[in-house]
Amino acid sequence: MRILFLGDIVGRSGRDAVEARLPELRRQLRVDLAVINAENASHGFGLAPAMADSLFAAGCDVLTLGNHAWDRKELIGHIGGAPRIVRPLNFPPGTPGQGSVMITLADGRKAMVANVMGRLFMDALDDPFRATQELLSRQRLGTTVQAIVVDFHAEATSEKAAFAHYVDGRVSLVVGTHTHTPTSDHRILVGGTAFQADAGMCGDYDSVIGMGKEGAMARFVRKMPGERLQPADGEATVCGLFVETDDRTGLARTVAPLRLGGALSQTMPDLAAV
Numbered sequence: 001m002r003i004l005f006l007g008d009i010v011g012r013s014g015r016d017a018v019e020a021r022l023p024e025l026r027r028q029l030r031v032d033l034a035v036i037n038a039e040n041a042s043h044g045f046g047l048a049p050a051m052a053d054s055l056f057a058a059g060c061d062v063l064t065l066g067n068h069a070w071d072r073k074e075l076i077g078h079i080g081g082a083p084r085i086v087r088p089l090n091f092p093p094g095t096p097g098q099g100s101v102m103i104t105l106a107d108g109r110k111a112m113v114a115n116v117m118g119r120l121f122m123d124a125l126d127d128p129f130r131a132t133q134e135l136l137s138r139q140r141l142g143t144t145v146q147a148i149v150v151d152f153h154a155e156a157t158s159e160k161a162a163f164a165h166y167v168d169g170r171v172s173l174v175v176g177t178h179t180h181t182p183t184s185d186h187r188i189l190v191g192g193t194a195f196q197a198d199a200g201m202c203g204d205y206d207s208v209i210g211m212g213k214e215g216a217m218a219r220f221v222r223k224m225p226g227e228r229l230q231p232a233d234g235e236a237t238v239c240g241l242f243v244e245t246d247d248r249t250g251l252a253r254t255v256a257p258l259r260l261g262g263a264l265s266q267t268m269p270d271l272a273a274v
Contacts, residue, residue, distance in 0.1 A: 001032045001247060003033045005036070006035070006036040007198070008039060009036060011210065012233060015041055016236070017237075021238050023058060026059045035060070035063075035151070039068040049074060052082065065085070077096075079096050083101050086100060087099060089117075091125065092126060118155060120155060141171065142246075145250065152174055153178045169192055170193070174193060175195070176197045180200065182239050188254075194243045200239030202240075203236050204236050239257075239258065240257070241257055257269075
């Protein structure tokens with residue numbers, strides 16, 4: 001299975017770039033499953049239902065969230081009827097929505113996508129390790145499901161790495177989100193799980209993690225509250241990760257980063273090397 005994961009969309013610049021590039025990326029990379037973190041898609045804070053619809057129309061299969069899941073209040077009443085929008089699995093019981101979704105491809109293959117949130121330097125939530133263990137106990141990679149993707153939304157790379165090793169061999173891909181900065185540690189772990197500590201963001205990198213420079217700098221220089229931060233609106237870099245798995249085992253065969261447009265160095269997965 002060919003899986004494309006794109007990191008946190010930040011604001012209009014990120015949305016426009018993803019919607020413009022995703023159809024061609026699906027065709028060029030022959031993508032079976034496209035997953036995008038969209039918790040910052042709406043002006044940098046949350047996800048509006050109409051924006052989710054536009055991303056699905058552009059070719060996204062599943063949208064994941066994170067700590068800004070409920071910043072757009074209208075999503076709270078919408079998410080229960082939108083199973084392809086996945087909020088963190090380890091939110092408390094009774095929280096609207098669901099933490100995972102099973103997608104059936106046109107050819108009958110199945111892929112599960114889960115969203116989990118870390119706790120180190122983040123909100124106090126239920127244990128992400130235990131919540132994931134309970135979820136995985138109901139599936140068998142390569143048998144009941146051909147691929148399992150986990151978006152681990154967390155601040156600390158240590159927590160992301162520990163989680164990836166914890167589920168190594170039991171999921172196809174663990175990819176970190178939240179820090180908006182792509183790491184260069186993409187690899188396949190010893191048990192066969194692909195991992196990258198952070199996929200980066202789909203947004204304008206001439207910014208402070210996607211937000212306008214002046215407002216963000218002022219908060220550090222003056223230590224005074226100011227106006228609500230606004231997303232930078234220059235050309236976005238589309239950042240993500242491409243993984244191909246073995247349908248027999250569900251484990252990763254190859255992993256490659258993707259960065260297109262904007263200020264970062266450019267890289268595109270080479271299918272000839274896959």
